Amino acid sequence: MDNTPQAAARAAQDSTAFRVAARIGYVVLGILHLVIGGIAISIATGGGGEADQGGAMEQIQKAPAGIFVLWLVVLGLTALAAWQVGEALVERNPDTKKKWGYRLKYLGTAVIYLAIAFTALVYALGGQSDSSESTQSFSAQLMANPAGVVLVAVLGLGVAALGVAFIIRGIRRAFEKYLALPPNAARRGIVTLGVVGYVAKGIAIGITGILFIVAALTHDPETAGGLDGALHALAALPFGTVLLWIVGAGLALYGIFCVARARYTRM
Template identity: 70%
Template sequence: MNPNTSAASAASAAQDSTVFRVLARIGYVVLGILHLLIGAIAISIATGGGGGDADQGGAMQQIQKSPAGVVMLWVIVLGLFALAIWQVAEAVIERDPDTKKKWGHRVKFVGTAFAYLAIAGTALTYALGGQSQSSQSSQSLSARLLAVPAGVVLLVLLGLIVAAIGIAFIVRGVTRAFKKHLDLPSGATRSGIVTFGVVGYIAKGIAVAVAGVLFVIAALTHDPETAGGLDSALRALAGLPFGTIILWTVGAGLVIYGLFCFARARYARM
């Protein structure tokens, strides 16, 4: 049997599975919960309440401390793993007649799958009783890159890629491109979901883009501690003029993105 045909058949079988589809939708619910927590922590930082790390690690730590936290963490692992596999399946069965667009879509699907797997890995660490700080991981990665030949170039490239991902989120929100992946209802519900999507995508894009800029700054200043991931990006916003207002707004936007993820779990085309 042709390997490509076999892979496509396996991908189609996975997407035809009701159980797998439900697990993937749970993955969107999980993303919603995480963004609600990250947004709430960011708002807490903006209002001077501290709140911990405003990133996936900080959100996982909050869940770990909650009643039935370990169970919730395992649900997060399963949901995000299923969602990652779903993205891989989408990449395999992508059928856009335009070759460039087809491979562009495939790269996006696979990249998204890796992002979901990375978050699932963080959840697994916490589910097993450990801890993982995203900021330290980012700083460690930056330090390792700066220690190798052409490390500055590599770190700048990484920062530009992360910043580009953030810009892509902003563009997706402004253009409402996310709508084509949803089977939206009519009326006020539709308008509300679209508004949440626009605000949420823009807020998340700003946070991710700033994280990318911090990687570039870390490379140019040879200071790996500058690159601290999402938490450092949000705290950097607080240091800007009117930073408290900006951080509060972005935090609120991340909360709204979390609510959008709940709607996405219900209305995503699967």
């Protein structure tokens, strides 16, 4: 009997319940991006709110049946993170470098999903979380250490590179290979949602990375405000309101894409 972690991962991924839970993860991920996109548009029109995971959780918490939705977010994203770990374990690319590259990508994605799930858990239990403040505090703690400024700058470069990767993935439609799309007009619509959504999210992530770099160069951790800080910084630019409208709408479209992905992703 094969008791290896790879065998356990394959057995788990063959479970219908696990597959359904992971697909729910894509749905709740879509809901979060729809809410964040809506908050971004609200900021563009002079409204308030935090355009990040914490702000989205707060909006959901206030909605009817919001606590139920938050627990659904916890369940779905935890299952989706577990699925990513399973993908890392069963990855079999014959090229060793590519294999470990894919594994790192899967594990990194799992960590992000778990972090968002933890934020949802805090709100589901009645708590609050300020993502921007946490990011600034993290940056300040890093800068207080020897070589901390360099670490913050490297972190910023990594986040900015992730943003560029999202943009490239959207433009090249690299996400298509992970989807089993119908051969009709629906395919074109879903692909268009993916392209626009990935580019918009890449822009938002890229600006977040740039703010980390600026924080390192200016020795000012308050500059690093996470996604919310990035979108507020975008609003402050010339024609920033228009740009923020476009990015907010793009994030919302990415949310719709995630919901479609729940149906068509290869599992």
